[in-house]
Amino acid sequence: MSGTLNVFVVSLDTQSERRIDPHITVEQLKNKLELITGVPVANQAISIRNSLEDRTVVATLSDDSKPLGFYGLRDWHVLQVDDTNPSTSLTGQLTDVTQVDKFELSDTAYAAHDPDTVLAYKQRNKVGRFAPKDETSQPAVEVKIDLGSRCEVESTEPGLSKRGTVRFVGLTSFGTGEGIWVGVEYDEPMGKNDGSVQGKRYFSCRPNYGAFVRPEKVKVGDYPVEEIDLDEEM
Template identity: 40%
Template sequence: MSVQPPRRQLSREEQTIRDYCMGEDGRRKAESTVLLHVSHSNLKKTFFQEIRLDLHMRIGTVKQKLEFHCGTSAISNRLFLYDERGQVMSECEDDKMLGYYSPYDGCRLHIVDDDPNSLSAGGWLEDVSLVTKYEISEEAYNARKNTYRKFKEEKLKEDPEWSLKKEIDARKAKAGMEPSSDSKSKIEDDEYMATEASAIKVGDRCEVAGGRRGCVKYVGKIPELPKGWWVGVQYDEPVGKNDGSVKGVSYFECLDKYGGFVRPDLVQVGDFPELDPFADLEDEI
């Protein structure tokens, strides 16, 4: 049975940060903070969710902050407050504080853009069909270096059966990632990678592509996965995808996210001790 790594006791400061990050949204704000939605007269498809605003901010300052979200100048808009039912509560005046209008979480500020020359007028920020597309002639494109067309031509010279999909799968394998599902389904050889698997045994220390270290816990075939041989690895850190099981079938036991199954060609066995994340700090003491 595998030994679970010890859990480090969090300091009070670390626990406070953890509680803040894990807490509900409503708990992570000051008493004077209100979460308001924002809509815009020229933006029919864009809706800004839960913008954090302070009740002590003057409306003029609120408009300046909203300018960073929607681009409308603070001097060119009118601001209206709506309740959660869509009813107008009030038009907001620049010299008043936001709290004067008694907004609460879930209310909506609606920006009316009065600038006829605004970038958002006429749908320019949402309708991509209005944007002039970049065009280039065939002659100019062919004269360029490092284009996809030239890249494809070079790859086809090396391998007449090359495809972009094969290239992506090859790069995924090099990075320690599994190929796409339709690529895996093409493997019909039941002994796929048997030779590579024969050099790996349970208990070996290993390093999986991508620099992930761990211990080999299983070598063999897995009916729940595509045909061929697989290696089950218990990682030293939570960089895996499971707890040693595949679709409910357990092949070895470990903590969740500490287990993974990879093809043998992605596993290198040898002297790969567990890395100490604090080793560099000890040199500085």
């Protein structure tokens, strides 16, 4: 047998692919494996397994003076290194999480710990459970009111007709809850604004000619400008 073999070396804490000379003895192999696995030479019990998928034992390296080729070692075999006395070495301690103290951080401490945490990001950008409730409520109902339409707005005063022209339809930054508002430019100064509210402009009209109402209070149709008969008032 000549050349080197590609084998896997597996222990409790390690797994690696190695090139092994089949002419070296088991004793020489153990000296090399101590550096790889951390298992002391005196504690090593080495067996040859068929493959990583099939861990059937092919042979046990029981004689330190024998060369590896004596045991039929071939490419892609697994050299399984077991520690016969782990209490005298560190074997298994690297993977034993039961010996590690758990570090737990409360939600409050986590939020205050680092301004770049995911929690802090969500708070700053109002994402997920930090989103405003009106942004996560039911979607706005579609309103079919065309801009420029003539309309009549429902009034609480009997006999009062409030006619005008639709100048805006959409969401606003004022008001409680979510929903569509209709901006109307009245024919007469019956409104409350000039098309702007709280410093934000939605449309333009003369002062006190503008108003914002809910769509259900607006009737769109043929509503001409009412003419005032001055002769009747004289």
